[in-house]
Amino acid sequence: MVDAVAAGPEAAATSFADFASAETLWDLIVTTSTEADRTVYTAPVLQRAFRRALDEAFSQGPEGYARDTVLAMSRWPFDLAGIGVPVDLWYGQQDTSPVHSPDLGGTLSRMIPSAVRHVLPAAAGSLLRTRSEAVLDTLLSRAR
Template identity: 55%
Template sequence: MTLHVIDPVRSGTEQLPGGRQLGWAEWGPVDGVPVLLSPGAATSRHLGFGHDVAAGLGVRLISLDRPGLGASSPLPGRTFGDFADDIRAFAALRGLDRPLMVGNSQGAPFALACAAAGVVGALAVVSGADEVAAPRFADALPDDLRGLVDLAVSDPAAAEKVFAGFTAQAMWDMVMSGSPECDRAVYQQPAFAAAYRRTLDEAFAQGAAAGYARDTVLAMGRWDIELSDIAVPVDLWYGEEDTSHSPDRGAGLTARIPGAVRHMVPDAGGAVLWTHAEQVLSTLLKHAPVS
């Protein structure tokens, strides 16, 4: 399938309490149902998804830069809880009440933290990074990943220094080499590749240490997120050919979240956010409050 990629129709920054800036970008009608996006690893607010369906569905998609990525100020030593606090403040400043949310790839645990804190009204986890440091995955990880996970748990500061050496090109190479052919067919489309490379460059503009490194240590370590406290609807989406985000394709993660529903997408990999945007958003909208 050919993907439609368009630039945001609105973008800017919001000053959070304490003075830090949070970068955002929007697609869709300004009076649409607000849907926040916590993007994947080392990507900025400018990529988004569902560009060709957001307006028709009445969705106001708002993609966010996590601290230290893109236009958002860094916050050394931040936690998942800090991100939830940022989103609570952002929603209040923008008059969004409890918006819907999508968490993609490495952005998933940050979105789950928002759900656990009651900041959002419903959540879609799409190709979500799982808690790979959990004991149930002890024998399921490749040796190289197992080593990084063990370091993130035993010495987070040392792990953060390792991840601080990553670059936009290294991230592109890692994604291309580790993705199945069905995903590369998406990522290598000229328009998408150009947008993806731009968002990687923006995410690393402040240096990997400011954002990506901390994100990755948090995602790869033991999560301090009370998944059992989540009291809002959660849908999880995984492609059947996706082997990189969750060793069991989200089965265990789904079981840890009360009432969560897992959707398995045939003939798809980790690019589900872009190849099945309409299904993801339509399902999420069923949980929107009735106005």
Template identity: 45%
Template structure:
């Protein structure tokens, strides 16, 4: 469709041991090194990135619909830890080796959890949400974000219930656009990209807003994994022009200090859309982080 957006080459699903369905979209060679793509907020796996580079890099991008989003069955008690359990089952069922992962925006804590549970060899966090409930970040938060974090800490169940009643795919799209820098808006609002992004959001909300609301609470609560204990390589990619208030408030500076094995890239000419504008660099760096045998 253009250099940024390519429809999924394959879409399929499996039944988990507890009877739930886990669905995903794929791009790239079927025998490529698997890269699990943890998508942004409220999105199905329909919107990938870097499809035109996957064959040359020998990578297969796998974007899994998180439970309750897209075609994946909701998990009644979904947590970051239950996500790791689902992905462990997925990896084992498909006999995957040398698994890598990318976490974009709200997908960051989901990718970090896979790394913390030893399920992947390396991860790239791109325009990633930080652990915004961490005390060191409190002075850096936008007031609106700080209020949400506090509300979740005080009563996560009630916050989730109320939020699920008001959240919509269109509302989330408008929020994303309103928080985007000019350079990101030019990409996000281009005809083809906007259509693709909104399709991923519409699919993400196809079962209602509960899946997204649960993801939001999990992402803004204390994370169950300790970043300081993650020993696999972690690439942090941020654009210095990114104006989103829900990504890392210091472009990953605090994150980098907490991670033992980290590469920290802040591109002064990019914004939050760096996932698409520097897709090849992100994928090539991720593959180079580990010795694939």
């Protein structure tokens, strides 16, 4: 996706928009997730909320998703080495998603001088839902 955006952002946006819908994104999430993540995402309460959020996100079409994806996959307009505030990067060691960080934030954490990389061995991509207390405790400790 990064290479496609670098080669032509507008063509990439068109391609993403042609592919994307609430249904295809849900299918992608469920089929590329680990069993641990699928269990979290398909739990009845979360699945209803997640599907409702996807339906709302795509209610005006896929262009917003396509633009967000292009922006996320584009070169960022600032120098990561210039970030001076504390940064915590959280990854689940069991995350096998092909669209998340393939090195679980290793490269990104080396580029941000103030970054602390947290890799949770028993967590996967759904760690914000399964390990939210640890993430929030860390965030609150930074605010103090």
